[in-house]
Amino acid sequence: xxxFYDYFSLVLFFAIPLIMTALGALFSERSGVVNxxxxxxxxxxxxxxxLFINGKLIPGIDSAVEFTEAIGGVxxxxxxxxxxxxxxxxxxxxxxxxSIKMNADQIISATAINTLTPAxxxxxxxxxxxxxxxGTDKLPVARSLYLIDEVPLLSKIPxxxxxxxxxxxxxxxxxxxxIILTYIVIYKTKFGLRLRACGENPHAADAAxxxxxxxxxxxxxxxxxxxxxxxxxxxxxFTIEFNASVVxxxxxxxxxxxxxxxxxxxxxxAAFLFAGLLTLSDGISFFPALDNLDIPEGIISMLPYLxxxxxxxxxxxxxxxxxxxGQIFDKGER
Amino acid sequence: xxxxxxxxxxxxxVFGFAACNGDSGAEEKDWNIVMITDVGTITDKSFNxxxxxxxxxxxxxxDIPAMYFRPNDGTxxxxxxxxxxxxxxxxxxxxxxxxxxxxxxxxxxxxxPDVRFILIDGxxxxxxxxxxxxxxxxxxxLFQEEQAGFLAGYAAVADGFTKLGFMGGMEVPxxxxxxxxxxxxxxxxxxxxxxxxxxxxxxxxxLGDFDASPAHITAxxxxxxxxxxxxxxxxxxxxxxxxxxxxxxxxxDAKVIGVDVDQAADSETVISSAMKRLAVAVQQELxxxxxxxxxxxxxxxxxxADEDAIGLPLGDSFKWDTFTEAEYETVYALIxxxxxxxxxxxxxxxxxxxxxxxxPDVADLVEATMSEAE
Numbered sequence: 001x002x003x004f005y006d007y008f009s010l011v012l013f014f015a016i017p018l019i020m021t022a023l024g025a026l027f028s029e030r031s032g033v034v035n036x037x038x039x040x041x042x043x044x045x046x047x048x049x050x051l052f053i054n055g056k057l058i059p060g061i062d063s064a065v066e067f068t069e070a071i072g073g074v075x076x077x078x079x080x081x082x083x084x085x086x087x088x089x090x091x092x093x094x095x096x097x098x099s100i101k102m103n104a105d106q107i108i109s110a111t112a113i114n115t116l117t118p119a120x121x122x123x124x125x126x127x128x129x130x131x132x133x134x135g136t137d138k139l140p141v142a143r144s145l146y147l148i149d150e151v152p153l154l155s156k157i158p159x160x161x162x163x164x165x166x167x168x169x170x171x172x173x174x175x176x177x178x179i180i181l182t183y184i185v186i187y188k189t190k191f192g193l194r195l196r197a198c199g200e201n202p203h204a205a206d207a208a209x210x211x212x213x214x215x216x217x218x219x220x221x222x223x224x225x226x227x228x229x230x231x232x233x234x235x236x237x238f239t240i241e242f243n244a245s246v247v248x249x250x251x252x253x254x255x256x257x258x259x260x261x262x263x264x265x266x267x268x269x270a271a272f273l274f275a276g277l278l279t280l281s282d283g284i285s286f287f288p289a290l291d292n293l294d295i296p297e298g299i300i301s302m303l304p305y306l307x308x309x310x311x312x313x314x315x316x317x318x319x320x321x322x323x324x325x326g327q328i329f330d331k332g333e334r
Numbered sequence: 335x336x337x338x339x340x341x342x343x344x345x346x347x348v349f350g351f352a353a354c355n356g357d358s359g360a361e362e363k364d365w366n367i368v369m370i371t372d373v374g375t376i377t378d379k380s381f382n383x384x385x386x387x388x389x390x391x392x393x394x395x396x397d398i399p400a401m402y403f404r405p406n407d408g409t410x411x412x413x414x415x416x417x418x419x420x421x422x423x424x425x426x427x428x429x430x431x432x433x434x435x436x437x438x439x440x441x442x443x444x445x446x447p448d449v450r451f452i453l454i455d456g457x458x459x460x461x462x463x464x465x466x467x468x469x470x471x472x473x474x475x476l477f478q479e480e481q482a483g484f485l486a487g488y489a490a491v492a493d494g495f496t497k498l499g500f501m502g503g504m505e506v507p508x509x510x511x512x513x514x515x516x517x518x519x520x521x522x523x524x525x526x527x528x529x530x531x532x533x534x535x536x537x538x539x540x541l542g543d544f545d546a547s548p549a550h551i552t553a554x555x556x557x558x559x560x561x562x563x564x565x566x567x568x569x570x571x572x573x574x575x576x577x578x579x580x581x582x583x584x585x586x587d588a589k590v591i592g593v594d595v596d597q598a599a600d601s602e603t604v605i606s607s608a609m610k611r612l613a614v615a616v617q618q619e620l621x622x623x624x625x626x627x628x629x630x631x632x633x634x635x636x637x638x639a640d641e642d643a644i645g646l647p648l649g650d651s652f653k654w655d656t657f658t659e660a661e662y663e664t665v666y667a668l669i670x671x672x673x674x675x676x677x678x679x680x681x682x683x684x685x686x687x688x689x690x691x692x693x694p695d696v697a698d699l700v701e702a703t704m705s706e707a708e
Contacts, residue, residue: 006559010552136377144581167584238548240578240601243375247547282549283556291536291560 007279007286008163014275016175017042017234021253022260022267023182024226029262030186031219032199032212032324037095037110038227039250040117044091045228046235047121049084050139050242053077053146056130064142077146077170081232088228089221091117096220100213103328114250121244138241146170146236171233178226183264195219199322202329212329259312261319273311277304365624367393367400368425370416372432373408373504374544378571381544381612384595385431385454388613392620401425410461413438421446427623429616430454433506437461443469450623450631452616455508457634470632473623475615478638479508480678481669482608483515483566484522485646486591488665489606490564491523491531493657495589499537499562501554501576503544503569505705512568512593512608513538514683514703515676518691522674525692535698537562540705544570546578554579558588566591566608577601598651605653606646615643639670680704 021038028035048057053076055061061070068076091113098109122137124130132140148168155165164172186192197205198215206212227250234249235242256274260267281300285291369389371382386402393400405416413435420428421442426449430439433456440458443451451472458474459466468474490498498520502509517533524531537557541550554565554576565580567573567590580588580603592600592607615637623629637643645666646652652659668674677686680703687694 003556003559006555010555014548131377137375138377143578167582238551238578239546240574240581241546243546278549279552282552285536285553285556285560288560294536297539 003286003288005162007283009167010283011272011275011279012163012172013169013237014279015271016172017230017237017249018253018256018271018275019268020175020178020226020230020233021250022257022271023178023264024223024230025254025257026182026186026223026262026264026267027195027219027226028223029257029325030199030322031195031216032202032322032327032329033096033099033216033220034106034326035092035095035110035220035223036107036251036254037092037113038223038253039246039248040110040114041088041091041224041227042231042234042246042250043117043121043244045084045088045231046242046246047117047124047139047244048087049080049228049232050141050235051130052083053080054139054142057083064140064145068142068145073146074148074170077236081171081174081229084228084232085225086228088224088226088231090224092220092224092227095224096217099328100216100220103330106326118244125244138243141236141239141242143169143236143240169233169237171229171236174229175233178229179264179268186264191215191218196322199324202324202327203333206329206331212331216329258319258321259308261315262322274304274308277307280304363426364424365398365427366425367398367427367429367620368420369400369402369429369431370413370420370435371402371404372430372434372544374570376402376404378544379597379600380570380573380592380594381431382570384610384612385429385616388616389429389620391613392617396625398624408434410438414441417442417446421449426450427452427620429620431612432456433508439472440467443472447471450629452619452623454612454616455506468632468634472632473619473630474634475619476634476636477508477610477612477615477644478636478676478678479511479568479608479610479644480515480518480676481639482610482644482646483512483517483568484519484669484674484676485515485644485662485665486566486606486608487516487519487521488523489519489646489654489657489662490566490591491520491529492527492661493605493654494529495564496529496531497537497561497563498531498533499557499565500539501550501565501567501569501572502540503572504542505540509540509568510704511678512566514678514680516566516568516608517696517699517703518677518683518686521687521691521694521696524694525690533696533699535696535702538699538702541569541572544572546571546574548575550575551579555582558583559585564589564591564605566593568593568608570594573597574600577603596647596651598647598653606651609645609647610637611643611645639666 025035025038051057054064055067061067095109095113098104099106126137131138146169151165155161194210194215198212202212231246234246256270257267260270281303284300367389369386374382376382376386389400403416403420405412428449429452431454435453436456436458439451439453440460454475457466458468500513500516502513550572558579565576567576577590580590589605590603592604595609597604597607648659677683684700
């Protein structure tokens with residue numbers, strides 16, 4: 001039981017940033033702009049956020065410990081996330097500018113961001129000596145400072161209390177809120193309707209008096225905000241040293257979005273499937289019964305990908321991308 | 335991304351050489367030491383970093399320029415290109431930590447007879463292993479990692495841990511020796527002290543790389559939550575992932591044994607470290623080459639307990655609960671004088687367990703220590 005509980009909490013840890021990034025990408029794609037720069041934006045969000053919580057951006061504070069002692073772990077974490085969100089928005093603005101205003105190819109501008117950001121983060125870390133000591137290319141992450149031991153009252157609920165309200169990072173709750181808000185915004189608001197229209201048939205939307213450029217800018221900037229936050233959540237949850245990498249999670253999230261057929265609830269399901277299978281393949285020992293079968297490691301590692309292919313084959317028939325995603329909007333063209 | 339980084343380091347280095355050549359002209363020969371990193375980074379808090387600290391210390395003490403260079407990729411072609419590059423830029427002592435440099439050094443030692451090579455953890459040979467040859471300008475340094483692993487395994491069992499695990503990085507000989515020694519030490523202690531321990535074959539693994547990653551955290555969390563109490567992480571930077579998992583374990587006091595250098599400062603969970611004194615060894619050889627003017631070119635230095643080149647950290651980093659420093663010294667002395675010959679291969683381990691550890695029923699575990707291909 002303890003094993004299963006540990007397994008499930010790891011799955012949650014993995015799934016939350018994956019879902020947030022995928023939902024971010026959804027906002028952008030639904031508005032008609034393909035955004036494969038999620039990886040790069042996550043890295044920037046994590047980089048700037050961690051610099052902030054380590055006290056590097058505030059004069060007079062030298063370390064993460066000092067900072068948390070001053071105002072508490074959770075407030076520092078949330079402030080760091082807000083900084084990460086701002087950083088994410090700024091980077092995604094570059095992508096929006098290139099692909100909406102300048103009519104550049106959306107794939108190329110996003111690829112430029114993905115190539116530039118890790119190198120820039122490493123360069124800044126090393127040249128400005130932002131790590132623990134000069135010459136190191138890694139930022140220390142004092143993750144245990146931000147852990148919430150237990151939420152009063154709620155943690156007493158049997159099973160769920162232990163799962164959701166003990167030993168969690170604040171980012172977990174932010175992620176849950178983001179899922180709910182995304183669903184409401186996309187399906188229940190005027191903005192959501194316009195966003196979807198922009199991604200399906202921008203000319204019709206334009207004829208109906210919607211400002212396509214404005215909606216697309218908003219779509220891309222929201223995706224940047226969510227990627228920035230999720231980069232921060234991911235790195236705090238999974239590293240004790242940040243070396244300008246989110247190990248491909250940004251790309252995995254785009255796969256999750258496609259897998260989830262550009263629909264928020266299906267994306268949540270797809271993310272849990274991915275996270276569950278990946279955690280299973282790395283942590284077969286969570287399930288003693290499976291572990292003792294002595295299945296060759298190679299087979300276990302292949303499992304998530306094999307199952308993904310099977311599920312894709314079965315479901316891809318119904319999959320459809322927003323019609324105008326990736327297309328440059330030209331007012332004069334009909 | 336690595337390429338870009340490579341260019342930065344290169345630019346830095348060329349600039350560095352230009353600056354250094356100017357002010358060291360007074361010496362007979364302008365020595366330039368360059369270390370080329372193995373897979374993993376200079377800040378791995380382990381193998382590369384330990385070696386680099388030795389190089390740096392020597393360079394500072396003797397006012398000789400030293401640089402490091404990180405190859406773009408862990409391939410033979412990249413290693414050879416890295417050697418070409420640093421030699422063309424004026425390096426005349428090249429330090430290469432890592433077994434993976436064996437064939438690159440084999441080729442380059444003949445190409446650059448005037449350059450001194452120090453190869454740690456390996457001996458130069460042709461790619462097909464048919465010819466081993468160490469030229470006069472190359473010094474090989476090998477450690478008896480199995481002895482350090484043995485001490486770690488012995489200490490863990492003597493301290494009362496009963497469920498053990500081992501996570502190695504890549505399955506290279508040095509890592510294998512750490513693991514084999516650890517298994518031998520654990521079962522030796524269990525037999526001597528009449529303790530019962532659990533060390534199943536599926537708690538002995540090679541992770542396949544030396545880098546920290548979420549996948550390794552997941553794997554280590556899985557082990558801890560299914561009852562493993564202590565994991566020996568002979569895995570360079572990947573050891574940081576094991577420590578992260580141990581820190582997150584709330585059910586009990588999960589422990590990690592570190593590797594290569596004293597890793598106690600990295601995490602509260604590091605109870606000890608199976609060290610090899612890389613920094614000391616590399617400084618000794620640099621002194622022999624540069625200060626004494628000779629060096630041990632053409633030979634392989636094997637460093638073990640008899641030279642005090644391996645061991646567990648003492649003092650503040652000696653965090654065992656019931657296992658004492660006196661007991662440690664006793665076992666250490668037995669290894670030092672040869673009373674215990676620690677096994678270094680799968681076959682030796684099998685014989686050792688039969689003869690000295692009460693022949694425990696662990697054939698699967700022994701098999702897991704070396705894969706068939708090796």
